[in-house]
Each structure stands twice: as structure tokens, then as C-alpha cells.
Amino acid sequence: MNDFAYARARTWDEALSLYEPGAVYVAGGTDLLPNVKHRLVKPARVVAIGGIPGGIDLATELVIGATTPLQQVADSPVVRALVPPLAQAAQLVAGPQIRAMGTLGGNVLLDTRCLYYNQTEGWRTALGYCLKAEGTWCHVVGGPKTCVAAQSSDTVPVLLALGARLRLLGPSGRRELPIRDLYRFNGMDHLAIEKGELLTEIVVPRPPVAFRGSYQKLRTRDSIDFPQLGLAIAAELHGDTIGALEMVVGAANPQPKPVRGLEALVGQPLSPASIEAIADLVYKQTRPQGSVHGSEAWRRQMARVMARRGLEALGR
Numbered sequence: 001m002n003d004f005a006y007a008r009a010r011t012w013d014e015a016l017s018l019y020e021p022g023a024v025y026v027a028g029g030t031d032l033l034p035n036v037k038h039r040l041v042k043p044a045r046v047v048a049i050g051g052i053p054g055g056i057d058l059a060t061e062l063v064i065g066a067t068t069p070l071q072q073v074a075d076s077p078v079v080r081a082l083v084p085p086l087a088q089a090a091q092l093v094a095g096p097q098i099r100a101m102g103t104l105g106g107n108v109l110l111d112t113r114c115l116y117y118n119q120t121e122g123w124r125t126a127l128g129y130c131l132k133a134e135g136t137w138c139h140v141v142g143g144p145k146t147c148v149a150a151q152s153s154d155t156v157p158v159l160l161a162l163g164a165r166l167r168l169l170g171p172s173g174r175r176e177l178p179i180r181d182l183y184r185f186n187g188m189d190h191l192a193i194e195k196g197e198l199l200t201e202i203v204v205p206r207p208p209v210a211f212r213g214s215y216q217k218l219r220t221r222d223s224i225d226f227p228q229l230g231l232a233i234a235a236e237l238h239g240d241t242i243g244a245l246e247m248v249v250g251a252a253n254p255q256p257k258p259v260r261g262l263e264a265l266v267g268q269p270l271s272p273a274s275i276e277a278i279a280d281l282v283y284k285q286t287r288p289q290g291s292v293h294g295s296e297a298w299r300r301q302m303a304r305v306m307a308r309r310g311l312e313a314l315g316r
């Protein structure tokens with residue numbers, strides 16, 4: 001690693017006061033530290049925020065502190081009862097050690113990932129680097145302009161489907177941002193937040209009584225791997241009638257993708273015919289990039305399969 005100064009914050013305000021240009025925040029460090037070791041990030045100062053208390057609080061809405069470990073989210077009786085897909089997604093991140101260290105805030109702000117980028121410096125030197133770091137060419141799209149490294153967080157498609165909001169604290173003050181507005185289609189700069197801005201809390205609106213949902217993950221090894229595709233479903237079912245439906249595809253692109261056109265299914269029964277129609281919409285709108293393991297065509301087909309499986313499970 002490069003040499004850097006290190007400071008530990010006990011409060012969000014202290015963390016902000018310790019920030020300076022060239023600094024980075026570290027929560028659990030499970031994303032940041034591999035990137036520092038691979039010399040993808042060369043911070044001048046590391047501000048540790050992992051000691052700032054997190055926690056899960058249910059009042060009119062569910063409020064989860066950004067530093068809450070993923071395992072705590074997965075195990076929380078409140079999260080499991082109120083929004084089961086969020087607990088499922090947190091439980092599917094990596095393996096036990098990483099879920100114990102990694103935080104929900106770090107998962108939301110995870111850097112984009114790519115087969116040609118998340119490599120040691122020696123590996124990347126041999127390749128001649130790439131557009132996202134020290135190079136001029138994207139090996140995935142085969143051009144000098146666009147980076148399509150994937151937003152690969154498991155909890156993010158679920159948080160989008162649930163309509164979560166982010167509480168931020170930065171040099172310009174406090175603000176709230178719908179998570180749908182956080183991500184851009186640019187793997188080199190995919191987060192619409194200011195430099196130095198902190199994510200302090202994730203707010204999840206209370207779902208309706210008739211809420212049904214799921215999160216499904218495609219990966220090579222169930223014990224640890226990042227998603228090759230993720231699919232979140234948040235629905236309202238009245239008997240077998242669809243009252244509302246949101247679906248979000250993750251790990252395909254730099255930006256998680258809400259499926260369009262689902263409002264046409266509202267009021268229809270959740271039947272084999274409507275499930276096929278929805279699975280078809282998901283398939284048509286999912287265009288995975290080759291920045292992640294597994295062929296794009298196979299991952300696209302799996303989007304259809306995952307949609308079908310997830311929707312069938314809602315009716316049970």
C-alpha cells in the first residue's frame with residue numbers, strides 16, 4: 001500500500017471535519033482495502049468511520065445506520081419481518097467474515113467492479129491498464145470512451161425496489177437523496193454524491209400489509225462470490241391480484257436497472273401467463289456487460305429464469 005495518514009472518527013461531524021481532498025472514508029474496509037492494496041486507490045488520508053455507531057430503528061419508517069454490519073441487517077428480526085428481501089440480500093453478500101466487517105453503507109457505496117480492473121498492479125501493468133485506471137482503453141466495450149464496470153452490491157437492487165432514501169452529510173450540509181438517483185451509467189464515476197459527502201442513514205419506507213418480495217442472486221460459488229446478476233422484486237399481492245410491482249436488476253451495468261412497463265400488470269392476476277409476460281420484459285430490458293464473469297447471453301437468459309422463479313415464489 002502507499003503511505004497514508006490515518007484518523008479515526010467517533011461521530012459523523014468529526015468524520016466530516018477530518019476529511020480533506022485526497023482523503024477516503026473507510027467503514028468495514030472490505031471493498032476499500034483490497035482496492036488500496038491493488039493500488040487502484042492511493043489515499044493521502046484514511047478516515048475510519050466504522051466506530052461510529054450504526055443500528056436499526058423502526059418508527060414510521062425503518063432507519064438503518066450506514067455503519068451497521070451486513071450480518072446485523074441479515075439477522076435483525078425487524079428487517080426480516082418487515083422487508084425480508086433486504087435480510088435475504090444482506091445474508092447473500094460474500095461470506096461470514098465479510099458480512100461481519102462490511103457495512104450496509106459500504107455496500108451502497110461499493111466501487112464498480114470489472115474483471116480487468118479488480119486485479120493486482122502487476123496483472124494490470126501486463127495488460128496495459130484500462131480506461132478506469134491509468135489506461136486509455138476499455139477492454140470490455142473495446143473503445144476509449146465508456147467504462148461499464150458493474151455496480152455489484154447485493155442490497156442495492158432491493159433498496160431501489162423498496163424506494164429507500166439516503167441521508168447524507170457533506171461540505172454543503174445535510175440532504176436526503178432517493179437511492180434511485182444515486183447511480184449513473186458511468187463505471188468510472190457512478191455515484192452522484194459530492195466529494196467528502198458521508199452516508200449516515202438508509203431510510204426504508206414501511207411496506208404495505210400486502211407486501212411480498214424476494215431477492216435472487218446468480219453467482220459461481222455460493223460461499224463467497226459477488227453477483228453475476230441480482231434481481232429484486234417488491235410487490236403487493238391482494239389474493240392473487242397484483243396491486244403493485246417493482247423489479248430491479250443489479251450487477252449487469254454501472255447502474256442498477258428498474259424494469260420498465262410493470263404498471264401494465266397491476267390489477268392482473270399473478271398467473272402463469274402474467275409471469276411469462278413479466279419474465280419476458282425482464283429479459284428484453286437486461287443487457288449484461290462483459291465486465292463480470294459469465295457470458296452476457298447466459299446471464300441475460302438467467303434474468304428471465306430468475307424473474308420466473310421469484311414471481312412464482314411470491315404466490316406461495
Ligand SMILES: Cc1cc2nc3c(=O)[nH]c(=O)nc-3n(C[C@H](O)[C@H](O)[C@H](O)COP(=O)(O)OP(=O)(O)OC[C@H]3O[C@@H](n4cnc5c(N)ncnc54)[C@H](O)[C@@H]3O)c2cc1C
Nearest residue numbers: 027028029030031032094102103106107109153154199226
Ligand atoms: C471476497 C469478497 C467478496 C465480496 N462479495 C460481495 C458480494 O457477494 N456482494 C456484495 O454486495 N459485496 C461483496 N463484497 C464487497 C464488500 O464486502 C461489501 O460490498 C461491503 O458491504 C462493503 O462494505 P464496507 O463497510 O466494507 O465498505 P468499505 O470498504 O469500508 O467502503 C466501500 C466504499 O464506500 C465508501 N464508504 C463506506 N461507507 C461510507 C459512508 N458511510 N459514507 C461515505 N462513504 C462511505 C468508502 O470510502 C469506499 O469507497 C465482497 C468483498 C470481498 C473482498
Ligand code: SF4
Nearest residue numbers: 114130138147148149
Ligand atoms: S469496463 Fe472497461 S474501463 Fe471499465 S474497468 Fe472494465 S476494462 Fe476498465
